Amino acid sequence: MKQMKNNNYWEIIIIEVILMISLIIVVFLFFSLKEIKQDLKVQKLYSEAYLCKSYSLEGTSFCLRDTISGVYNYKITPNILQDNEKIINEGGDCLDYSLLYGRLLLRMGFDAEVVIEEDKGHAFVRVKLGSETCILDLLKDPICEYEDIYFGNLTGIGTLKINQTGGKNEL
Numbered sequence: 001m002k003q004m005k006n007n008n009y010w011e012i013i014i015i016e017v018i019l020m021i022s023l024i025i026v027v028f029l030f031f032s033l034k035e036i037k038q039d040l041k042v043q044k045l046y047s048e049a050y051l052c053k054s055y056s057l058e059g060t061s062f063c064l065r066d067t068i069s070g071v072y073n074y075k076i077t078p079n080i081l082q083d084n085e086k087i088i089n090e091g092g093d094c095l096d097y098s099l100l101y102g103r104l105l106l107r108m109g110f111d112a113e114v115v116i117e118e119d120k121g122h123a124f125v126r127v128k129l130g131s132e133t134c135i136l137d138l139l140k141d142p143i144c145e146y147e148d149i150y151f152g153n154l155t156g157i158g159t160l161k162i163n164q165t166g167g168k169n170e171l
Helices: 002-052 057-069 084-090 094-107
Strands: 111-117 122-129 132-137 140-145 157-160
Touching (some): 057 094, 057 122, 057 132
Antiparallel strands (some): 122 132
């Protein structure tokens, strides 16, 4: 009888260990699949954005706006410059999306800068190619002119230099 109780005890221990290992494997797979899905989302956006490069500046502006609007998830973030992957996967505010636009445009060879309207609490991108200039803003269609769109010394307007490196998966 004592032998049987001992066998049952070890069987229960073995079953519990197997269940714990199974649970660990399921949790690991869940988080791995989530990370893979996020990486695929980033790579898809980069691939689509790269295709925008073959258009004129105005065409590239509309193409890029349409591409980024597919992952657009507005949320207010602290004034910390986020990397592209975090913006694409978790969302961000107008400054974050302006940085994403700008980084992609710089990688494509365009001259881009983030324009910050401090009095309105808004940011957008000004991109140039030769004498053509476009304003990219996810809130409206790109505005393109065959002259420099310059904001002069208006109060509340500032610019932010964009760093090309926006994360581990660059365009």
